[in-house]
Amino acid sequence: MTYENLTLHTDKYQINMMYAHWIHGTHESKAVFEVFFRKLPFGNGYAVFAGLQRIVEYVNSLGFDDDCIRYLQEQEENYDPRFLEELRSFRFTGNLSSVEEGTIVFPNEPLIRVEGKIFEAQLLETAILNFMNFQTLIATKASRIRQVAPNDILMEFGTRRAQEADAAIWGARAAYLAGFDATSNMRAGMLFGIPSKGTHAHSWVQDHDSEEESFYRFAAALPDQVTLLVDTYDTLRSGVPHAIRVAQSMEREGKRMGGIRLDSGDLAYLSKTARTMLDEAGLNYIKIVASNDLDENIMFNLKAQGAQIDSWGVGTQLITAADQPALGGVYKLVAREKEGAFEPVIKISGNPEKVSTPGVKDVYRLVSRETGRAEADYVTLAGEPEAMRGEKLKLYDKTHPYLYKYVEGYDAVPLLRPIYENGKQVYRLPDLDQIRRYHRQQLELFWPEYLRKLNPAVYLVDISARAWQLKMELIQKHTV
Numbered sequence: 001m002t003y004e005n006l007t008l009h010t011d012k013y014q015i016n017m018m019y020a021h022w023i024h025g026t027h028e029s030k031a032v033f034e035v036f037f038r039k040l041p042f043g044n045g046y047a048v049f050a051g052l053q054r055i056v057e058y059v060n061s062l063g064f065d066d067d068c069i070r071y072l073q074e075q076e077e078n079y080d081p082r083f084l085e086e087l088r089s090f091r092f093t094g095n096l097s098s099v100e101e102g103t104i105v106f107p108n109e110p111l112i113r114v115e116g117k118i119f120e121a122q123l124l125e126t127a128i129l130n131f132m133n134f135q136t137l138i139a140t141k142a143s144r145i146r147q148v149a150p151n152d153i154l155m156e157f158g159t160r161r162a163q164e165a166d167a168a169i170w171g172a173r174a175a176y177l178a179g180f181d182a183t184s185n186m187r188a189g190m191l192f193g194i195p196s197k198g199t200h201a202h203s204w205v206q207d208h209d210s211e212e213e214s215f216y217r218f219a220a221a222l223p224d225q226v227t228l229l230v231d232t233y234d235t236l237r238s239g240v241p242h243a244i245r246v247a248q249s250m251e252r253e254g255k256r257m258g259g260i261r262l263d264s265g266d267l268a269y270l271s272k273t274a275r276t277m278l279d280e281a282g283l284n285y286i287k288i289v290a291s292n293d294l295d296e297n298i299m300f301n302l303k304a305q306g307a308q309i310d311s312w313g314v315g316t317q318l319i320t321a322a323d324q325p326a327l328g329g330v331y332k333l334v335a336r337e338k339e340g341a342f343e344p345v346i347k348i349s350g351n352p353e354k355v356s357t358p359g360v361k362d363v364y365r366l367v368s369r370e371t372g373r374a375e376a377d378y379v380t381l382a383g384e385p386e387a388m389r390g391e392k393l394k395l396y397d398k399t400h401p402y403l404y405k406y407v408e409g410y411d412a413v414p415l416l417r418p419i420y421e422n423g424k425q426v427y428r429l430p431d432l433d434q435i436r437r438y439h440r441q442q443l444e445l446f447w448p449e450y451l452r453k454l455n456p457a458v459y460l461v462d463i464s465a466r467a468w469q470l471k472m473e474l475i476q477k478h479t480v
């Protein structure tokens, strides 16, 4: 059963709302939705935005074909056949702006803005959140892992534990854009141009009469930079000595072994002892690769213990974002068309964090000209001129308004880029290596205090006085 069309990759309630709009003749009226998340994952100080390429591919491929129409007809007898006929000509004709992949992002700022016919904008919610939430989560996890091993080789090994095939390949891509060096997934390598890397499994060793024979045969087949897994029987008594013998015999043929891999036991002790054994045998060029349920915390600990690990294979914990398996990004209506103009709308909640910020918004990163570092992100109503003109701004902490700071002498970098205008794609998707470079530049914009893994400083995301005023007015309007 393969069916690639993603048009019905949405919740039924979206189609029901589309239908109800169609019934009442309001389906062509315009609306604006914004995507944001409220809380950073993993206790991290920032998130790494990802998912845009998938969103663009999805929007470009939208189309209700015969199978979709037939299914909708069968599923819901209320749907008028004329509505279903109209779906056949459905395509996205609106505007979509988004933060670029690899951008460092924070809670409560617009990351994607969709402006279009309500009929169209409503359908997109589920898929956009699905792609953005997952990929941003994995990119953020990968970025944390990169932080603890800034100079080592990082390999993504997660496919066998991923939540199915799409998660494996898009997760591999997210990991790469946030700083991993390679993936073991060949399809992700082929589709996205990610370097692929691999060693061998225990089965290779088990499938031979002896470990040593298995090493010789593997090295003979793949002499160029071969990495041997040394923990099948006894790492220090058998695996490492056998690998050393094979490496020495390779040297006699003018070849060099790439590495050994440790996949169990005390990785600090084993790597240090293996390093000494390799060095004493004159094989200091052989790298040590580690794997086994690694994450940024274990890696940090291993480094603190002086582990001699050059290269890390990280699977389950990364690809499943095991310590926080979902990012809570949301897609909220911020304005609707009324009598030909956009009217801001709000969602009130007993939980102050869940009260939405009404109105069509922009977001700027205020980068100090003096230090080259980001001072704050500034969320405005669309078109507010002060930040764009570089005027002195007073930024408040909205929970504790007595806390404020002035910023001036900054460049206001708009974070939302036009991706679609009137349904036409106006953004050229960068290639993955450009995104990786851009992500590295993004990291350099931030003081290390915001980037540290544990208890990072909270970066200021401020909303303009006008946006705040509008929010207060709408809260009052709806609560009296």
Ligand SMILES: Nc1ncnc2c1ncn2[C@@H]1O[C@H](COP(=O)(O)OP(=O)(O)OP(=O)(O)O)[C@@H](O)[C@H]1O
Binding pocket: 263, 264, 265, 266, 267, 268, 269, 291, 292, 293, 294, 298, 301, 302, 305
């Ligand atoms: N020195 C260390 N300090 C902290 N954690 C470590 C250290 N060495 C290994 N670990 C981690 O401890 C966890 C448990 O390893 P465990 O001992 O269960 O593996 P194992 O039993 O040796 O191997 P396996 O069960 O996969 O064959 C793994 O996540 C591993 O990465």
Ligand SMILES: O=P(O)(O)OC[C@H]1O[C@H](OP(=O)(O)OP(=O)(O)O)[C@H](O)[C@@H]1O
Binding pocket: 157, 158, 160, 161, 263, 291, 292, 293, 294, 313, 314, 315, 316, 317
């Ligand atoms: O541990 P992860 O971070 O997910 O990395 C991938 C793991 O997959 C492989 O073994 P597999 O899990 O298939 O078998 P094992 O647990 O017996 O080593 C590999 O040896 C790693 O241990």
Ligand SMILES: O=C(O)c1cccnc1
Binding pocket: 157, 158, 184, 197, 198, 199, 200, 201, 261, 291, 313, 315
């Ligand atoms: O190449 C490897 O060593 C590898 C790949 C996937 C999972 N575990 C290990």
